[in-house]
Amino acid sequence: MPLPRFDRLPAERRELILGVARRRFAEHGTEGASYNKIIEAAGVSKTAAYHYFDGRDDLLAAVLDGVLERLLDALGPWCPARDAADFRARFAASASALAAHLRDHPDDLALADAAIGRIDVGPWLDWFGALVTDGQRLGVIRSDVDRGLLVSVTVAVIRAVDAWALARMRTESVAEAADLPESEATAQLWSLLCGLWSGTAAIADGEDSTDAR
Structure with missing residues (x-):
C-alpha cells in the first residue's frame, strides 16, 4: 500500500x-x-x-488495486435474480459490461490477469460469493459442495476463461471479441460453469467410468 x-x-x-x-x-x-x-x-x-x-x-x-477496483465497478454489484433465466441474463450482462470496459481501457486489459491473480480474499471473491449464494437460492447452483470451495473453483474457472478471452482480445478484433452476450467466450464459460454448478457430469457413487464386463 x-x-x-x-x-x-x-x-x-x-x-x-x-x-x-x-x-x-x-x-x-x-x-x-x-x-x-x-x-x-x-x-x-x-x-x-x-x-x-x-x-x-x-x-x-x-496500480493493480486500482485496476481491480475499476473491474469491480464495471461488473457492478450482484443483485439477486428473480429466477434462473434472470440469473443467466444478469451474469451475461455483467460479463458484457466487463468486456466493454476492457475494450475501452487497454491498460486495464493488459493488467487484468495480474490484478485478479494476486487476490486471494476481498472484494473480488465477495462478488463471486454473492453470485454463488444467489445461484444456490434459485437452485441453479448445487448445495452439496462446500460453499467456499464452490466460490474458489468458480473464480478459477472464470479466471481461466478470462485469460483465454483476454488473449483473443489482444490478438483479434477487440470489438468482436468483446461482444460477450453472444460470444463464444460467454457460451463456453456458461457451459463450463453449468457442469460445475449442477454436478451433472459427476460419476454416481459406486460407478466406474467404464463398463464393468
Whole structure:
C-alpha cells in the first residue's frame, strides 16, 4: 500500500503518478517496467518516490488495486435474480459490461490477469460469493459442495476463461471479441460453469467410468 504521504497528495497528482505507472506496467509488463523510468516519467524525484512507496512492488500493488477496483465497478454489484433465466441474463450482462470496459481501457486489459491473480480474499471473491449464494437460492447452483470451495473453483474457472478471452482480445478484433452476450467466450464459460454448478457430469457413487464386463 502507498505510504501516508502519498495519500496526502492532491487527488490529481496521485492519479497522474498512478496513471503513468499503469501505462508503463501495461506496456512493459509487471516484471519488465523500470521503477526509475516510471518515477522519472511521472516527474517524481527518487527521494520523493521513497516517501510515497516502499519500492517498485508497492507501486505495482497500488496500480493493480486500482485496476481491480475499476473491474469491480464495471461488473457492478450482484443483485439477486428473480429466477434462473434472470440469473443467466444478469451474469451475461455483467460479463458484457466487463468486456466493454476492457475494450475501452487497454491498460486495464493488459493488467487484468495480474490484478485478479494476486487476490486471494476481498472484494473480488465477495462478488463471486454473492453470485454463488444467489445461484444456490434459485437452485441453479448445487448445495452439496462446500460453499467456499464452490466460490474458489468458480473464480478459477472464470479466471481461466478470462485469460483465454483476454488473449483473443489482444490478438483479434477487440470489438468482436468483446461482444460477450453472444460470444463464444460467454457460451463456453456458461457451459463450463453449468457442469460445475449442477454436478451433472459427476460419476454416481459406486460407478466406474467404464463398463464393468
